[in-house]
Amino acid sequence: MTWTGVSSLSVSIESGIQSADIYANGLNQVGVVVSLTPTDENGNTIYDPIYWPDHVELIDYVDGVTKLNWDGDSGWCYTDKENKPYHHIPGAARLPSRTQSKGNGTQTFTFWVYCAPGVSQKSIAAKITTYSGNVITSAKDSHSGYHSAVTLNPRAAKVYGLDDVIWNSDPLTTMMQKNTNDVWNTGGENWYLSSKDYSNFPFVHFDVQNYDDEDGWDGFYGFKYYDDWFDSESDERKSDKHNSRPYLRSAYVWHREPHDAMYPGNGYSANANSANSKTGASAPIINCPNGNMWLDAAQVYTRPNPNNSLCFTRVGSTTGGNGWVCSQPNWLQSFGWCNAYVSPQITAYDWYGNSGTFWLDGSDIHDTLKLLSHKP
Structure with a gap:
């Protein structure tokens, strides 16, 4: 046949x-x-x-x-x-x-x-x-x-710009909070990038370039160290040395996909003996294994439909004693003792394959995270 x-x-x-x-x-x-x-x-x-x-x-x-x-x-x-x-x-x-x-x-x-x-x-x-x-x-x-x-x-093809996306934040809750004698005021925000027209054009994939990908630092892209906690405050507060603390700001992009599998929540314990260790958190932050010997963690992708948005974290912490030790085992912090950064490039794709390319200004993480439509 x-x-x-x-x-x-x-x-x-x-x-x-x-x-x-x-x-x-x-x-x-x-x-x-x-x-x-x-x-x-x-x-x-x-x-x-x-x-x-x-x-x-x-x-x-x-x-x-x-x-x-x-x-x-x-x-x-x-x-x-x-x-x-x-x-x-x-x-x-x-x-x-x-x-x-x-x-x-x-x-x-x-x-x-x-x-x-x-x-x-x-x-x-x-x-x-x-x-x-x-x-x-x-x-x-x-x-x-x-x-x-x-x-x-x-x-x-549809090309996304800043007017087509939602860029906003939620308060950050860290695992350790104030449960330590070494670090004060650990906090910040989780920032989210998503499509404004979510019902018709949700983002389903994010290609992220330019960040630290070393183990324990994956997603880290910038930090700033301040000798005086009140560097951005009024002259009156800056002169109040009794209340000043060395301040560290760090920024991360949580790029691994699928988000609901790579950052599932309840999967990371910063301190097995901490009061919050049973609830866990998804991503390590303020990772300082040298000098301060300090590690904290934060819950990320806390919003519904985690795979349709990209999460970033801006975190700030104060410490005492000798301040923050910036000699850390990663290539970013080898750039400089007080400040170093790269600017991640993000290409977001909707479920039809249309896309838009954005950048994060890694040099400006003092009070917010800035999303740009051009390379800084």
Whole structure:
């Protein structure tokens, strides 16, 4: 028994429709399903699965010849690998992709179509090459009798700017709080970056560059050390040396994904003997193993839907005695005794693959964290 022909051939979008929009950003995917019933030389249905994608391809419906680019990076492309974060049809609910099945002999094959910026509307047909070498298409001028196609309408890629995002903070609660004789006033904020149009365009992935990735310091990107706690206060308070304390400010970006698995809460105990050790916290902060021998932790990703936002922490603490010892085992603090920083770059992607790129000003962490639309 040799596969020589088909008794049915059709093309549809995964949801069963024939037309859909797609963002022309190279990441957004729409599932295109080719359904066919293979037959042998006697016209009998073949139930054994056929090999693909070698024998099943997507072509231009109008000219019947031009193939879409397989795993390409320009024009109209397709692949058999689903890009899960960005597999959403704009304006439509996502439905499960179809899988190969036997049943009455019809077999289905799902391809994932995507396109680069600047493409025009595309009508897509199927090309079948049987084991015997016969070619059958569903193109416009096909002589096979099967005329079937889907139409994809490209949308211009959405580019996010500062006006399109929410950037705000919640008060920071640290594990140790004031449960120590060595450090006072440990506190700060958790800052969150999320999409303003959350219902239609939630962020689903954050690519973060430029931060300390050493063990125990992962996410650390800046610190400032002040001899006088009141450096930013009035002259009157700055002269009150009785109340002054050496002050340390540090900044972190919690970049590991998925956030709800990498920062699950209740997973980090700064001090097994502390009153709060049973509740735990997610991320180490104020990590000073040399000199002060001090380590605290903070809960991060405390808001709902943790994977749809990126969390940052600004923390400040005061200490006494000889002040903060800034000789720490990480490359950032080897830059300088009192101040050092890098400025992380963040690219946020929505579930259609649209994106925006932002920066954190690592040099300015005194009173707030500043999100920028340009590299500082």
